Amino acid sequence: MKVLLVALIAIGLTSFLSAQGKLTGSISGKVIDSEGIALPGCTVTIEGPALQGQMTFVTTETGSFRFPALPPGSDYT
Numbered sequence: 001m002k003v004l005l006v007a008l009i010a011i012g013l014t015s016f017l018s019a020q021g022k023l024t025g026s027i028s029g030k031v032i033d034s035e036g037i038a039l040p041g042c043t044v045t046i047e048g049p050a051l052q053g054q055m056t057f058v059t060t061e062t063g064s065f066r067f068p069a070l071p072p073g074s075d076y077t
Contacts (some may be wrong), residue, residue, distance in 0.1 A: 027076065028066035031059050038063030048076040 027046060031039045042064045047054040050073030057065045070076070 023072055024069045026070060027066045027071065028064070029061060031063045045077055046070075046071050050075075055075065 029044075031042045031044065033039055038059075038061075038072050040059055040061045040063055042063070043056055043060045044059060045054050045056045046067050050071040055067055057067060
């Protein structure tokens, strides 16, 4: 019984600790004009203190963009 309890605790701690290293987020949106029409081919740039420089993305045919796996932060522009 003690061996089973120790094994369960070890598995629980392992999954908890591995989850701590994967803290990321994403920013996504859509570029539209003043009439609400999607704008494909626009360059969207994001920067912030949590990034090493800038990241850019060219909007899709529907005007959408997405920056995945961003480090935690709140000062993105």
